[in-house]
Amino acid sequence: MQTVQDIPALRAAIRGWRTQGQTVGFVPTMGNLHAGHQSLIKLARARTERVVASVFVNPTQFGPNEDFDRYPRTLAQDQAALAESECDLLFAPEVATIYPFGAAHSVSVRVPRITDELEGAHRPGHFDGMATVVCKLFNLVQPDVAVFGQKDFQQLKVVERMVRDLGLPLKVMAAPILRAEDGLALSSRNQYLSAEERARAPLIHDTLQKMRELLAQGHPWQAIEQTAAARLQRAGFVPDYVVIRRAEDLAEPADGESDGLIALVAARLGNTRLIDNLLFD
Secondary structure: OEEEOOHHHHHHHHHHHHHOOOOEEEEEEOOOOOHHHHHHHHHHHHHOOEEEEEEOOOHHHOOOOOOOOOOOOOHHHHHHHHHHOOOOEEEOOOHHHHOOOOHHHOOOOOOOOOOOOOHHHHOOOHHHHHHHHHHHHHHHHOOOEEEEEOOOHHHHHHHHHHHHHHOOOOEEEEEOOOEOOOOOEOOHHHHHOOHHHHHHOOHHHHHHHHHHHHHHOOOOHHHHHHHHHHHHHHOOOEEEEEEEEEOOOOOOOOOOOOOOEEEEEEEEEOOEEEEEEEEOO
8 A cells, every 4th residue: 555645646646547547436534543444445445446545634623622632643553454454545644735825724615504503513613624625635536436434424414515516526425334342333532431431332322223213103303302312411421412303414304204314413421522323214
């Protein structure tokens, strides 16, 4: 696997593949990779002939009181994981490469409406920073396919809408959530949890499953949200949101609506913020 940090080297490698008629898959990450990330690489590998991954901890999608400074940076470990997953090229740029005029003076991409609630409401500016860096990376890599995990479901929907609205010539693919045996969604932030918190954390997935069961039994979605939030609070979580939404656009469902829905949770456990979701069958 080749690792490059500058744009000319990235483009030269991709240009070489293109002259051979090869398709390119892309997996953007912030590094500190785990098995969930590797599953994204493997999905891209199954759909395209060459795979590029990026490792870039993007400063513009972190708020002033978030964990940008302590976010784990493990490039050597990430290189080994990507090579094991048969990634062809790792793009690991410096901040100045992505933001040549400085992050505060960058061109910004905003995807309206879908970014205003849930994560967007609790992390102001997060999706603007995410959409901006993803758009920049798409422009640099120019992939045929880009793979995103469903754990960050709202992020996936924002990227899909941005690609469609801007007419970008690529396909966005969603990869299923990879979980530990006890149901906890894999995340780089799980390592922040203490042993006691880690033992409690799977209650989020269990609560999502119960929300699905209650909806199937005919309970109104508003009551299910309240019950689920109270259950997490009793267990020591501090929820930002516990909601049921339409999976297509994250809008509130109509009363009695049961098809095409998703439950989403964001909650703090100690000093760690966890997110998860569950699509309803």
